[in-house]
Amino acid sequence: MQESLLSSSSGYSNYRGILNWCVVMLVLSNARLFLENLIKYGILVDPIQVVSLFLKDPYSWPSLCLVIVANVFVLAALHTERCLAAGSISENVGSIIHACNLLTILCFPALVVLMVSSVTPVGAVFALSIYTIIFLKLFSFRDVNKWCRARGRAKALRVRPASGLKKVNGEVVPSGVCYPANLTYKDMYYFLFAPTLCYELNFPRSPRIRKRFLLRRLFEMLFFIQLLVGLIQQWMVPTIQNSMKPFRDMDYSRIIERLLKLAVPNHLIWLIFFYWFFHSSLNVLAEVMQFGDREFYRDWWNSESVTYFWQNWNIPVHKWCLRHFYKPMIKRGVSKWTAQTAVFLASAFFHEYLVSVPLKMFRLWAFMGMMAQIPLAWLVGRFLRGNYGNAAVWISLIIGQPIAVLMYVHDYYVLNYEGSQ
Known part of the structure; x- marks a missing residue:
């Protein structure tokens, strides 16, 4: 009996109950x-109102027209x-034409968005996102074909699926285009619609379309x-509207309270959007x-x-940056730190391009917030490990970028609505 009492221990390694308590x-x-x-505002959901987010005038569809015009730049590259x-x-001469075409892909839709009321x-975010994707795809299309000419026309880049690719839907079937x-x-149009930004002469292909898998992903999308x-x-929307007055009055305690209140739904929406886009939508397209x-x-x-999170x-996007931006800079003798900084700069530029142009305003703090990821990455990698590093990443996701996005939305409301009252 005494031995049994002495052998007992109060140290436990299984904390599943505490984790479940935290979740509950x-x-x-x-x-x-x-x-x-719900008690305070009632039911505000109105699916029909979503249409007004894309159209001001039912007879004017500028964003859709921009997307259709994008075919001109695609055919020019081809x-x-x-x-x-x-x-x-x-x-x-070809390099000059490609450079002008790529530059126009970024400038033309931005000018249209800024000039057309x-x-x-x-709608502008949708159109500029399409143009950004086309820019990255045509950049890759240009580079790969240039590599083909450099290696020789007849045998250039005849590739087979890499061993690291995730093969689904049976065996991957390679084609033999040279x-x-x-x-x-x-x-060209297969590449444009394919869920990838990196061009290949021979993409890995699946042998058939799985109807049940496709229906499940479609249901998830809807x-x-x-x-x-x-x-x-x-x-x-109601929380953002209620946050205007604290920002205008510079009531810092209320500002912090509003930002924390907005961080949770914003992050939840970001997670749902991530699953909707990267898992459901891209798998539907791929299938x-x-x-x-x-x-x-x-x-x-x-x-x-x-x-690790950004990678x-x-x-x-990571594969495109690695293949067409980071590695070419390393091969030219640029240091790894400089190449990584350049990648962050490019990422910050495109994030601002997709936000500041549609809202017709630029905020330096948002750009600097993106660049703050560089010292943050160094600090987390240098001083935090394991669960502490993971907690720091989650805090940066929940508190960092969502706040920047919400502040941008708030500034837009202040400039366009409160200024007109």
Whole structure:
């Protein structure tokens, strides 16, 4: 009996019950906030109102027209590559044409958004996002074809699926296209709609379309987009509107209270949007196109450093930056730190491009907030490890970037609504 008492210990390694308690408390606290919102404001969800976010005038569709016009730049890139392959223009001339085409892809839609009053902010974000994707894709298209010409026309870049690719839907079926047989309309538009930013002559392909898998992803798309609209209208909009007065009066205690109150729904909406876009939507697109590489994200939620998060939450962009930006700079003798800083600068530029142009305003603090990720990544990687590093990453996600986005929205409301009253 004495031996049994002595062998007992008060140290436990299984804390599942405490974790479950934390989850239950988190759910209950947020349920209380949501119920409080319903009691205070009533039901604000109005799906029809979403249409007004894209259109001011039912007879004027500037954002859609911008997307259609983007085909001009796509065809210009394709025909430039055809001329280069045929030898009718020199490499220098082709480089100049590509550079002008890529520069116009960024400048033209921005000028239209800034000059045309009928373009709504949401419609502008949609159009500029399409143009940004086209810019990255055509940049990759230009580089890969240039590499093909440098290596030789007949045998250039005949690739097979890399062993690191995630193969789904059975065995990945490689095709056998060689340069310049890839310079066709079919090949170009397949690449434009494919869920990748990096061009290849031979993409990994799946042998068939799985109908059940496709239907599940379609159901997720429809369900989560409705949930996003409901949460934004019911939870986000009234909270943002109520945060204007503290910002205007510079009431710092109320500002902090409002920002913390906005951080939770904002982050929840961000997580739902992430799943809707990177898992449901991209898998639907990949399944319809029988695209074999389904690695759209990795386990960023386990990130123990900010750098790991940025490398794994958006794999298509990460692969593009690594292939067409980071590695070329390293090969030219640029230091790793300088190359990483350049990648952050490019990321900050495109984030501001997609936000400041539609809202027709620029805030230096938002750009500097993006660049603050560099010292934050160094500090977390240098001083924090394991669970502490993971907690720091989650805090930066919940408190950092969502606050910047919300402050931008607040500034837009102040400039466009309170100034007119």
